[in-house]
Amino acid sequence: MxxxxxxxxxxxxxxxxxxxxxxxxxxxxxxxESAPEYGGVTTRLLEGDLVNFHVEMQGATAPADVDDYAECAAAQYALIRGFGFARHVRTTVNLEGGIWRGDAVYTVSSALPRGLKTIDAEVTVAACEENGIPTV
The missing domain is CATH 1.20.5 (Single alpha-helices involved in coiled-coils or other helix-helix interfaces)
Structure with a gap:
């Protein structure tokens, strides 16, 4: 036994x-799962320092991935335009047919803007490059 x-x-x-x-x-x-595919960014100046970013990607695991992509685009845009900072205003994210789309609005400025969701453009672009997220 x-x-x-x-x-x-x-x-x-x-x-x-x-x-x-x-x-x-x-x-x-x-x-x-496969690595995210970044489909591109469309940028539109709305008024003064207010900028709209439309981003598209596939393979995102959550809306936060789309937010990150839009933030990277906003940071690079700020640098291209000679600004050092951006502030997040709003982002909406939709998923349709496996394609994630983000519609984000940021302000850009040469000085650190007021608000809680501010971005140091140089630091953010460097982080985006480290994380493999493309910028504008």
Whole structure:
């Protein structure tokens, strides 16, 4: 009986071990989705220092990915126009047919603007490059 119990426990341990491996592989597949594809940015000056960014991407995992892409575009735009800062006003994100679209509005300025959602353009562009997020 002792040998039989030992064999049963060994068998259970083996099944548990194989199940854990299968779960890890299955999790890796679901997390291993393809890298995001950035579809481009359309920029439109609305009024004065107010700028609208339309971004498109595929493979985003959450609306925050689209927000990040728009923020990278806004930061680069600020630098291109000779400004050092931007402030986030609003972003709307939609997913349709596997394509994520963001509609974001930022202000750009040479001095640090008031508000909680301010962006140092140089720092943000550097972070975008490190994270593989394209800018304008």
């Amino acid at each position: 002792t040998l039989s119990l030992h064999n049963a426990l060994t068998g259970l341990a083996l099944v548990a071990s194989l199940s854990a491996c299968a779960m890890q592989e299955e999790g890796a597949v679901s997390r291993g």
